[in-house]
Amino acid sequence: MENMKPKMMQKNFFTPTVIGLTILAINGLIFLLIRFVWGIGAVTNLDNQHPWGIWIGIDVAAGVALAAGGFTTAALGHIMHKDQYHSIIRPALLTAMLGYTFVALSVMIDLGRYYYIWHPLIMWNGSSVLFEVGMCVMIYVMVLYIEFLPIVTERFIGRVNLPGFLKKLNKPVDKFLRVLDRGLEKTMFVFIIAGVVLSCLHQSSLGTLMVIAGPKMHPLWQTPVLPLLFLLSAISVGFPMVIMESVITSKSFGLKPETNILADLSNIIAPLLGVYLAFKIGDMVIRQTFTYLTEINTSSVMFTLELLIGIIIPLRLFLSNEIKKSPTGMAIASFLVVLGVLMNRINNFLVAYNPPYAQHSYFPSIGEISVTIGFVALEILLFRFFVINFPIVSVPVYSTPQTKFAIRGGSK
């Protein structure tokens, strides 16, 4: 039988695309430098009416949602024990790990007093939703790093090769890694479940965040079930994200796309999207907010687009069997879901937010956009780096090695 095994990709790091991404990343970092030297006001279009911009709306809120692939695949692969999905867990885990790292970074650059970022650890406010989100995200980042550790040990066990005088340490380090690996293997389930619980908590609480803004938020979005909607949308965007990234990875490393696994995943997406849609429409009907859709303005247009492009069209696509035969088709449908959730987060945090005394509306500055794009570029670059240097992406192997480290240990 054909077996899938994670391997390091044999590729050069640099390609024209990579160079383009590097330029974008550097551009973002330059604006970031300005932010740290001259303050947030120097780079952003934020003011007292618009305290939060795209660094929160996109980098943090959408960033957290789009990293949901990590916990949804962990739930599917580890908790439901659907073994056929094991090959997608590692790429999803890597995306989540990088995603959350950048969420944390984005919070940091947006904080006026970033050097006090540790304050919530000792100054608690149980009634603050932001406090809860912050704590959960902080712990979850740690959990993600721990979940990733076995990949690091797998990469280095039997191959520790320190330069120069550190050579003497090769043996002890190797030994340490083996002990660590064994320990992790026994306890990993604790972290995996914790990761899923933490994700459910902060994905939903991210929705509660805007509830306190009350009437400042457009009634199309302002609802006490926001936490539920956020959780449902996060769950339904997890697998599309995995599909998209799997298809793109296969393309850029010249591998055969895993059409079967992806098609199986696609089958799960339609019902998830359906539930999300049902709650979104139900909420609209119960609160009678559809009346706001009869007037044409930014809010009603954005709401309709979000619903149509982000949920209804991809739902229809995922219900068709044709789509599931082509990786490109699935990637496109997935992209729509991702776009929809991205729009939803932007809508909730920025479009829906109508401050009472605003003289003008908020639009992100060049600096804000540059930093956001720069961070995305950096994330993709790091993803590529990890995929090349660590066993992340699974490729078919025909002889099935039974013992975990035997082959690699011996070959070096």
Next chain:
Amino acid sequence: MLNQSRRDFLKTSTLITSATLGLNSKSKAASKYVLSEDRMGVLVDTTVCIGCRKCEWACKVAHNLPTEPIDTYDDRSVFKEKRRPNDKALTVVNEYPNDFTDKFPIDVKVQCMHCDKPACLSACIVGAFSKHENGAVFWDSTKCIGCRYCMVACPFQIPAFEFEKALKPDIKKCDFCYKDRTFKGKLPACVEICPVEAITYGRREDLIKAAREKIKMYPNRYVNRIFGEYEVGGTSWLYLASKDFEKLDFPKLGKDPAPGVSEAIQHGIFAYFVPPVALYALLGGIMWINKNKKSKEQEQDK
């Protein structure tokens, strides 16, 4: 109609949310400060205010903010634009046309309302705000991390942020002259300087009584409403006006405290950590069952 059903829905779904998520733990909701019976307040009578803006000047002086000399405040051209309190001025006066006579425009002093159930206090990630016995809502610079969530939360859009500062940017808002004055029993700077006694400092309850009396005595002079008596659960600052408050740029707000819904959800999700722990146990159980199933299947395969 629409509003009514929406409010009902808001209430029921909050209940449902907290009930489904675990226990309905009203007990824990925001009990960190006790509202003193004798808390103070300020009554602003906008029909008396002459728009001299002396209070703006006194406020700046009291808070060590840079200011022009006091006589420049006679310049009434600033009223052409509507201004908001910001990091450089914690209170501002705006002027509105009087529908009956051009001679007496309506002047409205704006500053933090010192809510009884402050949204800023509930929202702040590190608990930098505190509600004091005399009613003051005070911001603590040593805690704040500059996340600006308080600005998102405040229903009056009051907290201002020093966007221009790269290091130690502050949240700026009226502090009821807490540290230097009201805490020591002195008047707030603006109240002290006001030449016509348009603003009165006193026990909030007494002020409400006085305001009611005024409305009763001069029913033609005032609209029958004290803004701040019930809005978002009540505020320390109270307003009387001759015109609809909404036309004077007061926000349209309900009687429910601003942090109410979000705190109910929050405490529902975290009711004594029962729901998260239950979820953990549930997932652990599912994992265990599936694992056993798998190993049994494998044994049968052999």
